[in-house]
Amino acid sequence: MAEINNFIKTIMENDLASGKVDKILTRFPPEPNAYLHIGHARALVTNFELAKLFNGKTNLRFDDTNPTKEDASFVEAIKEDIKWLGYEPANVFFGSDYFDETFEYAIKLIKKGLAYVCDLSPEEIAEYRGSLTEPGRNSPYRDRSVEENLQLFENMRKGMYKEGEKTLRAKIDMASPNINLRDPVLYRIIYTHHHRQGNKYCLYPMYDFAHPLQDAIEGITHSLCSLEYENHRPLYDWVIENCETPHRPQQIEFGRLNLANTILSKRYLKELVEKGKVKGYDDPRMPTLAGLRRRGYTPEAIKDFILATGLSKVNSTVDPEMLEHAIREDLKLKAKRIMAVKDPLKIVITNYPEGQVETLKALNNNENEELGYRTIAFSKYLYIEKEDFVLQKPNKHYKRLALGLEVRLYNAYFIKANDVKYDENGNIEEVYCTYDPETLSGTGFNERKPNGTIGFVEATTAKRATFNLFEPLILDDKVDAENFLERLNPNSWIQMQGFVENQEFKVEDRYQFIRDGYYIVDKDTNNDNLIFNRIVPLKTSYK
RNA sequence: AGGGCCAUAGCCAAGCGGUAAGGCAACGGACUUUGACUCCGUCAUUUCGAUAGUUCGAAUCUAUCUGGCCCUGCCA
Numbered sequence: 001m002a003e004i005n006n007f008i009k010t011i012m013e014n015d016l017a018s019g020k021v022d023k024i025l026t027r028f029p030p031e032p033n034a035y036l037h038i039g040h041a042r043a044l045v046t047n048f049e050l051a052k053l054f055n056g057k058t059n060l061r062f063d064d065t066n067p068t069k070e071d072a073s074f075v076e077a078i079k080e081d082i083k084w085l086g087y088e089p090a091n092v093f094f095g096s097d098y099f100d101e102t103f104e105y106a107i108k109l110i111k112k113g114l115a116y117v118c119d120l121s122p123e124e125i126a127e128y129r130g131s132l133t134e135p136g137r138n139s140p141y142r143d144r145s146v147e148e149n150l151q152l153f154e155n156m157r158k159g160m161y162k163e164g165e166k167t168l169r170a171k172i173d174m175a176s177p178n179i180n181l182r183d184p185v186l187y188r189i190i191y192t193h194h195h196r197q198g199n200k201y202c203l204y205p206m207y208d209f210a211h212p213l214q215d216a217i218e219g220i221t222h223s224l225c226s227l228e229y230e231n232h233r234p235l236y237d238w239v240i241e242n243c244e245t246p247h248r249p250q251q252i253e254f255g256r257l258n259l260a261n262t263i264l265s266k267r268y269l270k271e272l273v274e275k276g277k278v279k280g281y282d283d284p285r286m287p288t289l290a291g292l293r294r295r296g297y298t299p300e301a302i303k304d305f306i307l308a309t310g311l312s313k314v315n316s317t318v319d320p321e322m323l324e325h326a327i328r329e330d331l332k333l334k335a336k337r338i339m340a341v342k343d344p345l346k347i348v349i350t351n352y353p354e355g356q357v358e359t360l361k362a363l364n365n366n367e368n369e370e371l372g373y374r375t376i377a378f379s380k381y382l383y384i385e386k387e388d389f390v391l392q393k394p395n396k397h398y399k400r401l402a403l404g405l406e407v408r409l410y411n412a413y414f415i416k417a418n419d420v421k422y423d424e425n426g427n428i429e430e431v432y433c434t435y436d437p438e439t440l441s442g443t444g445f446n447e448r449k450p451n452g453t454i455g456f457v458e459a460t461t462a463k464r465a466t467f468n469l470f471e472p473l474i475l476d477d478k479v480d481a482e483n484f485l486e487r488l489n490p491n492s493w494i495q496m497q498g499f500v501e502n503q504e505f506k507v508e509d510r511y512q513f514i515r516d517g518y519y520i521v522d523k524d525t526n527n528d529n530l531i532f533n534r535i536v537p538l539k540t541s542y543k
Numbered sequence: 544a545g546g547g548c549c550a551u552a553g554c555c556a557a558g559c560g561g562u563a564a565g566g567c568a569a570c571g572g573a574c575u576u577u578g579a580c581u582c583c584g585u586c587a588u589u590u591c592g593a594u595a596g597u598u599c600g601a602a603u604c605u606a607u608c609u610g611g612c613c614c615u616g617c618c619a
Contacts, residue, residue, distance in 0.1 A: 002566085005557070031619055066618060122617055131615055133545045167617055177546040179615050188617035207619050231547055231614050253548085255612095260554075308566060310556050312549090315612070319554045322567050332580070367580060399578055410576060441576050453576060515577045538579050 001300070002307035004049050008252055012054055012222060021221040024056025028082070028089070029063045029211070032074035032195070034266040035281040035288045036081045038302070038323070042257040045306040047224055048087045059218055060089035064096045065210045067194035075195070077281070081289040085299045095214050096197050102205050102213050103157070105243040106168060106186060110149045114242050115186060116142055117152040118169045125167075128174070129182050135175035136182045142171060156189060159202045163189045170209075172238065180235045184208055212236045216245035223251045227315060255315040257306075261472055262287050262320065263484055272473075277488060284533055285473050285492050295470065296510055296520030296535035301327040320472070324536045331510055331518050331535070336364040336371055339410060339455040340500040340513045340532070342467045344383040346430045346459065349415065352380040357460065361442070362411040365512075376501050377458035378412050383499055388454045389417065389431055397542065399452030401431075408450040410514050414439035455514040462499035465530040468522070469494040505530060512538070 015021045026047040030036065036044070051058045060082060064070045082089065109115035118141045120128060130136030144152070156166055168187035176182055186209040191202050205213075215223045229236075229251065236251045258264060263272075264287055272278045272286070282290035292302065305326040309318050357379045364371035388400040401407045406416040415433040423429040439445045471492045474484060510520045517537035525531045 029619095033619085063619070069618070125617075126615070129615055131545085134615095135545090136615090164617065169617095179546080182615085185617050190617085204617090206617075211619085227548070228613055229619090233547095255549090257555095308555080310566090312556070314549060314555095316555060319567065322555070325567060328579090337577075337579095363576085366576075397578080408576060412576090450576095452578075455577075512577085512579085515579070538577080540578060542578065 002304055004046075004053060004307055006046075006254075006311050007313070008046070008222065008224065008254065008311075009050060009053065011252060012050060015221070016054065023221070024051050024054040025059070025090075025219055025221050026051045026056065026224060027059040027061050027215065027218065027220050029061045029095075029214075030078050031063045031066070031069070032071060032078060033069045034074060035077055035269070035290055037264050037269065037286075037288045038259060038262075038292065039257045039264045039287075041085075041289065041302055041306050042254075042309075042311060043224065043226070044082065044085065044087070045303055046254070046311060049303075049307070050222075050224075056221075057090035058087070059091045059093055059220070061093040061095060061214060061218070063207070063211065063214075064094055064194070064196060065204055065207060067190060067192040067197075067204065070195050072195040077290065081293075084289070084293060085302060091218075093214075093218065094196055095210055096194060096201075098210070098214055098217055099197070099201055099205070101217060102210055103203075105213055105245075106153065106205075106209070107150070108243060109170065109186075110153060110168075111146055112242065113146060114171050115149070115168055116144050116171055117149050117156065118142070118167050118183075118185075119165070120167075122164060125185070129179065130174070132179070138174050139169070139183065142183070153187075156187070157203050159191075161189055163191060165189065170235075170238070172235075178231060178234055180208070180232050181238070184235060208232055208235050209239060212239040212249065212251075213243065213245065215249035215251075216240060216243075216247050219247045220249040223249045225251060225253055226256050227253050227313065229253055253313070254311045255313055257309065257311070258315065258317040259287060259320050259323065260317050261474055261476065263474060268484060271485065275485065277485065278473075284468070285470050294523070294533070296518065296533055297323075297327050298330050298510075301330040304330065327536050328518065328539070331512065333365065333368040335510045335512045335518055336374075337366065337512045337514055338364075338374075338501055338503060339376070339457055340465065340467070340498060340516070340519075341383045341385050341455065341457050341462075342496040342498040342516070343386045344498050345386040345389055345428065347382040347384055347415070347456070348430055348432050349380045349382070349435050350418070350432050351434045354380055356380070357458065360412055360440070374503065376411055377461040378409075379458050379460060381459035382409070382456045383459055383462065384409075384431075384454055384456045389428070391420070393451070400454055401451070405451045406436075406448075408439070408441070408453040409456045410453050411441050412456070413437065413441075414448075414450050453515075455516075457499045457501045459499075461502040463502055463530055465498060465500045465532060467496045467498060467519070468531065468533045469496065470534060500530065500532070510535065 028047045048058045118139050128137050167185045169183045172181045174182045190204050230253045233251050281288050282294045284295040305323050359375045362376045390402050393402045403417050406414050413435040415435045417433050419432040420428050421430040473492050505521045518535040519532040522531035522533050
């Protein structure tokens with residue numbers, strides 16, 4: 001696996017060396033309101049790998065402070081993705097389990113005169129906040145006494161007010177150039193059933209108040225988050241400072257990861273699913289971890305990809321080629337090479353005895369002999385890929401079959417194409433070839449060079465199979481989120497019916513089909529319905 | 544425009560005052576029972592967004608400028 005090296009690692013090294021911290025404790029804090037996607041994998045892998053590097057630990061913490069957006073089903077999906085990647089959180093916590101403790105800290109702020117109950121409506125709060133260029137004005141409720149605030153806050157907790165009627169606000173600075181510091185709301189009233197707490201609370205802390213406290217309570221040393229929270233760090237620090245938490249975590253921001261030509265935002269992934277443009281969050285075309293898993297990506301490939309792309313203080317848009325490279329690299333030595341024909345063309349070996357089926361020994365992976373051998377069939381009747389035959393060699397770079405040319409059938413013999421038979425529509429129906437028994441693979445035959453090597457399957461023993469090929473959902477270079485639905489690739493899922501050699505296939509086994517790509521046996525596969533999903537095509541370079 | 548952050552090749556990304564790592568992609572070539580893999584080679588020196596300065600020496604320090612991202616939810 002690639003080595004982890006980034007500015008956060010340096011910060012941790014320094015903090016450890018200076019004695020600022022004596023162990024590393026990170027946390028991965030998803031809000032349970034969406035499926036994890038490849039972009040989230042950066043935060044996930046970074047938090048776990050960095051902690052692991054320093055023999056530290058990582059907590060999984062569901063940031064569930066807004067019951068109107070969250071759902072328990074996402075909790076399970078997120079847990080499963082993390083487990084799939086091979087990470088085991090030291091603890092699984094829920095931000096909402098700290099509500100009582102968080103509440104006590106709010107009381108403390110009120111007593112210190114640093115928080116007050118405000119009766120302004122949402123519109124009024126916005127108006128009083130000022131603008132980017134103009135300072136805000138103090139709320140008329142800013143100077144309520146500590147006693148009155150305490151009483152009102154208690155009433156809020158008891159459910160004596162309607163939603164939106166009152167908030168608890170921090171008393172900081174309405175003239176701050178950082179708008180997050182203009183008396184931010186700490187608590188709001190919400191009467192919605194919470195996925196974990198039920199109807200126990202009607203008072204919910206805002207992210208800006210809850211998050212630093214959650215980090216402090218758990219003893220998080222380095223709280224990693226994305227760039228857009230940089231403006232919130234002064235508030236994060238204010239909360240930690242003024243709540244006088246025993247432990248003081250530090251927030252560090254890094255750039256988000258995007259994939260070129262891929263839409264990653266929650267809102268749009270949700271739209272794809274809800275409008276039926278894909279078959280669900282685990283549709284193999286989706287950039288979700290569930291989708292990539294279904295597609296056949298391995299956890300190792302995902303992790304390698306994340307580490308290979310690194311991270312810095314810029315939001316990066318990485319070329320999907322890098323992800324594809326990671327999965328090819330991982331499967332290279334692991335996947336057996338077998339033969340399949342997605343679009344069959346029948347071959348008749350005219351000098352091969354009718355009715356005879358020969359068994360040949362084939363190496364499972366020419367780069368890794370440990371994967372052993374299997375047997376494949378050969379006879380007078382074979383299938384090859386339609387695109388591997390043309391009547392006449394089109395150019396000197398063409399390395400496949402044509403009339404008068406000889407090619408090697410992978411794992412088998414040289415065959416030479418002599419004639420073709422057309423059907424009533426004028427399409428090529430069969431190709432008549434002769435084979436040379438001297439040229440069997442593995443015998444070291446070296447008298448002449450064939451015009452390339454192609455795959456084949458023996459026709460009488462072959463298994464029928466369905467091949468699913470996937471193209472990016474969106475092909476444009478610039479993904480305009482506003483009207484992406486209209487520009488979805490109509491051919492993003494291509495299905496082909498063909499044949500594979502006669503082997504036993506288990507669900508989720510991965511193979512390399514010679515001269516084509518890496519495939520996984522789909523979970524819907526059964527005895528009479530073999531389904532292969534193409535994980536990624538092989539690299540090709542036609543000249 | 545008030546504030547914050549960022550800027551190194553087509554895409555990522557090291558570098559932290561001593562003379563531009565690495566990966567992906569691309570391009571030559573060798574090898575080959577996969578046009579794959581592997582191997583060899585090329586790929587920033589009017590060079591680190593631009594300009595000016597400090598210094599024996601600057602991608603690294605300073606100033607100014609330019610460009611990009613984020614911030615006016617009782618979202619996270």
